[in-house]
Amino acid sequence: MSLLQRHPVPVFHHDAEHRHAPAHAEDERCPWCDQAIPHEKFSAIRDRIAAKERQQYAEMTARLKEDFAREKAELAARVREEAQLALQTEFAERLKAAEETRLAAEAARIAAESAFNQQRELLEQEKTVAVLAEQAKAFEERQKLQERLALLQKQIENKTAQEIGEGPEADLFELLRGAFEGDRIRRVAKGLQGADVIHEIIRNGQVCGKIIYDSKSRNAWKNDFVTKLRADQLAERAEHAILSCNKLPQGVQQIHVQDGVIIAQPQRVVVLAQILRRHVIETHELRVGNEGRDEKTAELYAFITSDRCKQLLDQIALQAQRMLELEATEERAHRLTWERRSKLIRSVQKVHTDLCFEIERVIGTGEDAADDPEFDLGSEG
Template identity: 30%
Template sequence: MKSTIKCPGCGIEINVEEVIAQEIESKLTSEYKKKSAQQSAIILKEKEKLEKEKEEFEKKKAKENELFLEKLEKVKKEEAEKIKKKFEEEKIKLEKDAKEEYELKIKQLEEDNEKRKNENKLLKQRELELLRKETELKEKQEQIKEETEKQFLEQREKLAADVKKREEEKHLLRVKEYEKQLEDQKKLIDEMKRKAEQGSMQMQGEVLELVLEDALKAEFPFDKINEVAKGAKGADVIQTVYNKLQQECGKIIYESKRTKTFSDGWIDKLKEDMRAEGATVAILVSETLPKNHDKPFFRNGVWVCDFNSVIFLANIFRDSIVREFAIKSMQENKTELKDLMYEYLTSNEFAHKIEAIVEGFTAMKSDIEKEKNAMNKLWKEREKQIEKVISNTIDMYGSIKGIGGKAIQTVKSLELGSGDE
């Protein structure tokens, strides 16, 4: 049975069921496309509108529309149930999809975290490898040191057989050479006195002398480190070497220079000071090295180096002096052994060996520094990647939490403020 009403104005009969059904269907189709969160409010609003229309309609045609109202209520109830059911299904599906996506992201995060742990493990292994290399470097230095001492002893024995013959041949030439060097040295000293810098340059030189003296005292606490008085003739610092029995074994003299240019005259002067002092080794420490020299070198009986290398050289020469003294004390001819030691320490062979040691040490140290810098750079890049992953995960978690609400389980480590606990 169709429910119709007649329009009071135009007299046209209207199929109420069809009109209401079309209106409800149109509204439901429009409202279904909107967000799920708004559907309940729209249904309530539609219900209120229909209630108002029903009241107005009942006032005019109460008797005629009793059946219509019953059917209308039934239709509204059925449609409301359908909408509610559809809404619940969509909500369940949305929550399920959100949960699956969240679990997938969490799984990916855990996999990334495991990957980072493995990478950190590799980095830790690399760090241990660097420490191992440093240990090997120290052992290599000790080995080189022992080999140098061994070669020195072998060379001393080899030279001992020829020393008398060679000394007799060289004696006359050496005397003349010394006389010529003394004359040249006097001229050089006079020239240097005329050109000596005053004021700040002198102060800078004194500061370098103090730093050198302090460094030697710290490195060799059992030796006597004496600073030559200002204005006195001779080297800047004299190191008297003592063995474990507090026996004087020999001397190393040092001259420090802090100028913008290097002078070859310094070498001749220090060599003369070495002879006057009776020292075994002379080391010239200069802030500026000659052109084409960036590491310690041996010239005319004197070792030349910068401040960074002086302690390294001092250790090598000191050990050689102590060992030679031990050998010399067991020999009768002390003068001959001293000359042998001096000749060997001033020979090109010994100079080349020391240069090889310094080059090997410098190269190994440079390699370790490069590896350390590379590892530090890699660690910083990994930290940035981890921070980026954590930030993106927190953003994703917040978005999912906003959609699913309490249906999404709480992850404490991703909640705001958890880092302060």
């Protein structure tokens, strides 16, 4: 119900006759009792009625404005309350949805971490199993090698002296062939008389002379070694004879001359052969007689057994050993570099695998990653 309906305003109507009639006293009547009244009194009553109407209209208008303002304020407050309630409800719903999303993400993260930890533990277990398998394999191989070594040692102990000398003799033959490619070097077959190796020195297509060699690997020295090689030298008419032996006569070191035979440790044989070969070539080109040749040979043997020659040979051996050590050091450095590079490659492969796993986990295709040939770098070697 509107304000005008709740508070009707009394309206006083005057007939047109009364509003426009001439001002005659006998015609003026009271609007309430309809009695005739004088014109002056009628005008006063009419003015009071108009003033009353205006006052009532003003009061009614004020009440209406107050009621309208109050209802408007109440409506605005009710709208604000409803809007605030709606916002609170919407915020609560959004907060609840966000919390559910966070809990779901947290659960997914925990599940992914658990799966990743399980995979890492599985990889660690596989790695441990592989390492143990390699260690077991290495242990078995080491055991086999030790058994093989023990068998070889037993076989060596059971070998005859001739069989023991076969290895050093073959080594000496190969060393001489490598050092003197232009000469004629041959081995004497087992069971035949003669030295182990015959070395014919070739110069300009001609044989200038001979050097014969015997190789002995024994636990003790015997003078028969020299006697036998000296006889072979005379039979071959060789200029020189070298006995390569790991055991020298008592009190002798490195090189010794006995009964015209040069006795030397195996590592000195090739150097001595080079010296003797040059002596043979020079005496051949100078066509020195037997007497002069024997004299020069004696001088050469004296030099070979001198301290000066031993010093020079020691220097050669020392420098050669240093070169071998340098080569070994370089090889170890290369091997260390290769091992470090291999470890770095494996580390990069592992990080790449972890990165791929995390990416696949985030985008949700982790199950298909195992089928990707690029997922595991380790399989490519």
